[in-house]
Amino acid sequence: MAVTLAPAAFARVQRFVSQSPGVLGLRFGVTRTGCSGWGHVTDLAREQREGDTVFEQDGVRIYVDADSLPLVDGTRIDFAKQGLSEVFVFANPNAAAECGCGESFTTDDSHRSTAVE
Known part of the structure; x- marks a missing residue:
């Protein structure tokens, strides 16, 4: 599989990187x-870390620990306007459920991890 960017997210990330x-x-x-339990996090990658998987889409790289x-x-990461805010939106096939406010998600037991805390 891979992590991909929808056109709006691609344009936003490409602009930030450039x-x-x-x-x-x-x-x-x-x-x-x-x-x-889990929340998606995004940041600008300034280095490749040991263990990173790097996905590339038309010259834009996505680093995942x-x-x-x-x-x-x-x-699939998208970018959208929500009210007065602009935010990344995540279509994550591993999310079994989301909290009511949409800020965090759970997975089924087959995806246990010790991800960054």
Whole structure:
């Protein structure tokens, strides 16, 4: 599988990378958070870390750490306006359920991980 960017997310990440010296791409993963357990996190990747899996889409790289990969593999990242905010939106096939506010998600027991906490 892979982590992919929808056109709006691709354009946003490409712009961030091109305007930020020393940035290699997008860092994507999960952290323990919220009422459901896992939250998606994004940042600019300034280095490739040991154990990273790197997905490339038309020259834009997405870096995913080894602990997060089982929880995000297959995710399609989009970018949308929600009210006055602009946010990344995640279509994650590993998410079994989301909390009511949409900030965190759970997985089934087959995707246990010790991802970044």
